[in-house]
Each structure stands twice: as structure tokens, then as C-alpha cells.
Amino acid sequence: MKFNKIFAIAALAITMVFSSCNFENLDVDPNRATGSPANLILNGVLNNMWENAWTLEQRYNQYWCINYNYYGTNEYWSGPASTDYTRLKNVIKMEEEALKAGAPAVNPYSALGKFFRAYHFVNMTQKLGDLPLSEALQGLDIQAPKYNTQKEIYVQVLNWLDEANNDLAALIAKGGQKAEGDWFYNGDLSKWQKLVNSYKLRVLVSLSKKETDADLKLKTRFAEVLGNPTKFPIFTGNSDNLVFIPSGSIPNFYYRKNPNNYGFDALRENTSKLYIDLLKEFQDPRLFLVAEPAEAKVKAGVSPTSFDAFEGASTGENLDDMSTKAQKGEYSLISRKRYYVTYTGEPVTQVGYQEMCFNIAEGLNRGWATGVAEDWYKKGIQASMDFYGLKAGANNVDFQKSGAKLGEFNTYTINVDFAAYLAQAKVKYVGNNADGLAQILKQKYLAMAQNSGMEAYYNWRRTGIPAFLTGVGIGNQGKIPLRFKYPNAEYVTNKANVEAAVARQSFTNDDLFGKMWIIQ
Numbered sequence: 001m002k003f004n005k006i007f008a009i010a011a012l013a014i015t016m017v018f019s020s021c022n023f024e025n026l027d028v029d030p031n032r033a034t035g036s037p038a039n040l041i042l043n044g045v046l047n048n049m050w051e052n053a054w055t056l057e058q059r060y061n062q063y064w065c066i067n068y069n070y071y072g073t074n075e076y077w078s079g080p081a082s083t084d085y086t087r088l089k090n091v092i093k094m095e096e097e098a099l100k101a102g103a104p105a106v107n108p109y110s111a112l113g114k115f116f117r118a119y120h121f122v123n124m125t126q127k128l129g130d131l132p133l134s135e136a137l138q139g140l141d142i143q144a145p146k147y148n149t150q151k152e153i154y155v156q157v158l159n160w161l162d163e164a165n166n167d168l169a170a171l172i173a174k175g176g177q178k179a180e181g182d183w184f185y186n187g188d189l190s191k192w193q194k195l196v197n198s199y200k201l202r203v204l205v206s207l208s209k210k211e212t213d214a215d216l217k218l219k220t221r222f223a224e225v226l227g228n229p230t231k232f233p234i235f236t237g238n239s240d241n242l243v244f245i246p247s248g249s250i251p252n253f254y255y256r257k258n259p260n261n262y263g264f265d266a267l268r269e270n271t272s273k274l275y276i277d278l279l280k281e282f283q284d285p286r287l288f289l290v291a292e293p294a295e296a297k298v299k300a301g302v303s304p305t306s307f308d309a310f311e312g313a314s315t316g317e318n319l320d321d322m323s324t325k326a327q328k329g330e331y332s333l334i335s336r337k338r339y340y341v342t343y344t345g346e347p348v349t350q351v352g353y354q355e356m357c358f359n360i361a362e363g364l365n366r367g368w369a370t371g372v373a374e375d376w377y378k379k380g381i382q383a384s385m386d387f388y389g390l391k392a393g394a395n396n397v398d399f400q401k402s403g404a405k406l407g408e409f410n411t412y413t414i415n416v417d418f419a420a421y422l423a424q425a426k427v428k429y430v431g432n433n434a435d436g437l438a439q440i441l442k443q444k445y446l447a448m449a450q451n452s453g454m455e456a457y458y459n460w461r462r463t464g465i466p467a468f469l470t471g472v473g474i475g476n477q478g479k480i481p482l483r484f485k486y487p488n489a490e491y492v493t494n495k496a497n498v499e500a501a502v503a504r505q506s507f508t509n510d511d512l513f514g515k516m517w518i519i520q
Contacts (some may be wrong), residue, residue, distance in 0.1 A: 255339075337398040
């Protein structure tokens with residue numbers, strides 16, 4: 001009897017405990033966060049977005065060469081590209097957390113999220129071609145998403161950019177709106193709105209081969225941006241640029257060339273022939289800031305302040321030959337004064353005013369809107385000169401002393417006359433024709449050195465200007481690839497859809513030299 005009473009009491013207690021329990025919470029760790037504030041996620045999104053200088057991409061752009069194969073080669077890629085889908089998942093999470101915290105449907109994080117979507121999908125499609133978009137990022141709901149065509153991707157990208165502009169305008173009009181966690185523009189939505197529209201101009205110009213496509217409406221979109229600066233504000237100077245500012249106190253954010261790697265890299269890296277020859281062709285004072293005179297030429301009596309003292313190496317040259325010539329001092333090294341003496345280096349522009357000026361000049365050259373292409377062409381050149389700190393009149397330049405320790409320089413003076421520079425036959429804008437377009441594209445190439453990711457390569461792929469150099473040194477039988485292959489994982493997890501996309505685009509065996517829609 002006593003046992004039965006104890007059992008009954010225990011049973012009642014268990015019943016009461018279980019009736020009061022919520023089993024849904026049993027797997028929740030009270031010591032572990034179940035979410036993150038949108039501003040912290042934004043900080044991470046931006047950390048995954050910034051780009052550095054002196055990367056493989058800048059070798060693909062043919063701004064610099066490596067002359068010692070222990071540290072690398074000048075070959076282009078031969079395999080797949082990585083994708084940005086994980087980064088886009090973080091963008092989606094950022095938007096979700098903002099709503100969870102009580103933000104309205106249109107908020108700073110949702111507006112920036114549309115820009116990030118556009119930015120990352122352009123980054124991916126420029127490398128690969130068709131991609132999953134409409135069925136992508138659905139988690140377990142759709143594990144094998146179908147591929148959208150590249151045209152469909154760009155239609156969506158342009159819509160996202162328009163929506164981002166409208167949302168940012170509405171938030172700015174309310175006042176007091178800020179994107180906390182933003183270390184690019186310190187949360188200033190007006191800066192982001194300028195970026196959205198300036199980036200949109202890049203996207204429109206990148207589609208120049210499709211200017212008659214009725215769905216894209218390139219000319220209409222381009223003209224409305226230029227014709228309505230109130231609705232579509234754009235960059236007005238270099239202070240608006242989207243830039244990564246290297247940190248001298250955080251090793252992961254050092255400028256890529258700095259005193260730590262001077263002993264490894266300084267003599268094993270030199271300037272490229274394409275880049276140096278263009279600067280020499282235009283008698284361009286930027287040459288004296290980005291490169292050093294070839295030691296062999298100076299020893300032969302050529303003045304260090306003569307354009308003839310500089311010599312770049314062809315990206316396509318046999319690497320052994322380049323190494324031998326570099327050791328003999330026949331090639332110009334990158335400027336050790338400019339690029340090695342500090343950990344902060346210089347700002348790395350991702351989307352910049354100078355590039356935007358040349359994009360506008362190109363659109364006007366092509367007749368997409370009313371305006372004076374020459375004015376924007378000149379603005380782009382001046383903005384680039386400003387970036388390098390060049391001023392009219394006397395400018396001091398420092399070249400590392402041969403065989404000396406870092407920081408021991410010879411100082412020379414060069415005179416800069418901007419009016420004379422622009423008046424040169426090869427620089428003076430010749431009009432809205434093919435020759436004028438070539439001038440714009442060459443100056444844009446010079447302005448984007450060590451900046452803007454792979455934009456210099458994409459411009460070459462689209463226009464053939466400036467003519468990139470080829471040869472055994474670039475690999476791939478001396479041919480520059482036109483695209484990357486799809487990630488290997490796609491052939492494991494999404495085989496049917498990726499193979500259908502490859503077949504639709506006529507990429508034989510997912511080849512590197514297939515011409516994607518944007519360049520057809």
C-alpha cells in the first residue's frame with residue numbers, strides 16, 4: 001500500500017512536470033545565440049566584399065608580372081571559379097535579422113541587400129555565364145536549382161539596382177536613417193545611393209554589345225541616369241569612391257605590398273609591358289610614380305626622368321627569359337617608394353569616380369545620351385592624376401637606390417603640365433568615333449591600375465582595347481581564357497542543370513574559350 005501511494009505521488013509529479021514542459025525548447029542552448037544583429041552581419045558582408053591590390057587578378061589585367069617561378073607565374077587560370085552564394089546567404093540573413101528586430105519592410109539593410117545581390121551576381125556571371133538565380137538560395141526546398149540565362153541575370157540585376165536606388169531615396173527622405181555596421185561609408189545612405197547608380201553605369205557599359213536589346217533598354221537607362229541627377233545621383237569626385245583603406249595595425253588588412261614582404265617580392269616582381277608602354281606612349285607622368293627606371297638603362301646613361309628609361313616585361317614572355325633579363329636590370333621594377341614603405345599603402349578602389357567618368361564618356365561616344373564625351377574623358381584623366389597626388393608644376397619623385405636598403409632613395413623632379421599633356425596628338429580626344437573610343441578605353445585602363453578587380457580584363461574581353469599581350473608565358477597554349485569553368489561541386493550536386501547550361505551556351509566541355517552571351 002505504501003508503495004502504491006509513493007508510485008501514485010511520483011506519477012502525479014511527473015505528469016505535472018511534463019504538462020508544464022515545452023519540448024520544443026529542449027534542444028535550445030540558452031548560452032548560445034540564435035541570431036545576430038543585422039549590423040554585425042553587414043560588417044561581415046563587407047569584409048567578404050573588399051578587394052586588395054597586387055593580386056592574381058591584377059596580373060590577369062596585365063599590370064604587373066612575376067619573374068621568379070618559385071613565387072608564381074604569369075599564367076592565366078585553367079580551371080573553375082569560386083562562387084559568391086555563401087556571401088549571398090549572409091546578405092539574406094542580414095535582411096531577415098533586420099526584420100526580426102522590428103525594422104519596416106524597406107530599411108537600410110534591405111536596400112543595401114539589393115545592391116549586394118546585383119554586385120555578387122555580376123561578379124559570378126562575368127566569370128561563368130549562365131547561373132542559378134531564380135531558384136538559388138532556397139535551402140532544402142530546392143537543392144538542384146535550374147540555371148538562368150545570362151540575359152535573365154542582367155535583367156534582374158538592373159531591376160535590383162533600380163529598386164535599391166528607389167529604396168535608398170525613400171529612406172534618405174525620411175531622415176535619420178543609417179546603416180550601422182558599415183565601415184565603407186560609415187552608414188551614410190546618400191553615399192550608397194551614389195554608388196548604386198555609378199555602379200549601374202558600369203553594368204550598362206559592360207553590356208555594350210547588347211545595346212539594341214529591347215528588354216535591357218541600355219540607352220534609355222543610361223540617358224535617364226545622366227538626365228536626372230536628382231533621382232539618380234552619381235559620384236562627383238574621388239571622395240565618393242568605394243574604397244578599401246588598408247590598415248597599418250591589423251596584419252590581415254595590411255596593404256599587400258609592405259615592408260614585411262619587401263625582401264621576398266621587390267626584385268622578383270616587375271611592371272608589365274602593356275601598362276608601361278601605354279604610359280610611355282602618352283608621355284604620362286604617372287609612370288614615374290608607379291615604376292622605377294630599368295637599372296641597365298640608367299647605367300647606360302639614360303636619365304631616370306626620361307620615359308626611355310622605363311621598360312616593362314611582356315606577360316606572354318617565357319618566364320626563364322624574363323627572369324634572366326630582370327636579373328640583368330633590363331626591366332622596370334614596381335615603385336618601391338610608393339608600394340613598400342608602409343603597411344597602409346594607398347586606398348584600393350573597387351568602384352571609382354575616375355572609372356565612372358570614362359564609362360560616361362564611352363556611353364556618350366556610342367550615342368546613348370546627350371552630352372560631351374570629351375568633358376568626361378578629361379574629368380577621368382584628371383581624377384586619376386589626383387589619385388596619384390600629381391599636381392601642376394614641379395613634382396618630386398623618389399626611386400630606390402640600387403642595392404640600398406629600403407628607404408634609401410634618389411630624389412628627382414618632374415614637371416607636370418596638364419594642358420600640354422591633354423594637347424598631345426595621342427591624348428587629345430578625336431571625337432565620337434572608333435579612335436575616340438580607343439582613347440577612352442586606354443585611359444580607363446591606366447586609371448584602373450591595381451584597382452577595380454578584374455574590370456580591366458573584362459573591358460579587354462568586351463572591346464579588345466588595349467590589346468593584351470600573349471605568348472607561352474600566359475599558359476593555355478598562349479591563349480587568354482574568356483571564362484572560368486563551373487565549380488566541380490556543381491557536377492556532383494547539380495549535374496543535370498549545369499550540363500544543360502553548358503550545352504545551351506555551346507561551351508564544349510565547359511571550355512575556357514567559350515564566348516558567353518555578354519560578349520557575343
